[in-house]
Amino acid sequence: MSNLVYLMCSLPSLSFGQSPPISMEEFTSDAKSQLNRKSFAKLEAIDIQNMSLNSTKAELKKFSAMFTGLKEDISEIRHAKTQRRSPRISALPKTILAKNPFEREMDILKWQWEELDSIEAGKTFTLTEVLVYKLKLQILTRLDSFNTEKGSKILASVVNPAKKKEEQWQE
Incomplete structure (x- = not known):
């Protein structure tokens, strides 16, 4: 229990729409050092892109069903x-x-965040709070990937080589 308290107190707070204040690697490293093997295994298994109805925590079954x-x-x-x-x-x-x-x-993404808020309500310093933190961090990471400048560069890297080949064929 005291390790959960320390872990949750040491993590930066998360707000929808902000840039992730911590990387997933940093979070995983912190969690691994503070959680026992069984709890960390549960944390490692949870992924917002791969939620299944046989989630280990009852509270997350609701989210899993919603995600399905x-x-x-x-x-x-x-x-x-x-x-x-x-x-x-x-x-x-x-x-x-x-x-x-x-x-x-x-x-x-906002809807998922709100569902996670309702799961987390009243679950202070529990494994559920840590699991929800990871899912919220994944949402923030996804939001942060919606960058116009990065997206334009990726689009250009995909379109421009094809355009150059087409121009070479026409010459």
């Missing part, structure tokens, strides 16, 4: 678009459908 519903809704949105029909979604708010993909992604 989210993946199904995203799949339904894509499938409905190819069939030129209105999607039938169950987990996501209907207001999300009218937004562009970037706004939709931002709303989904």
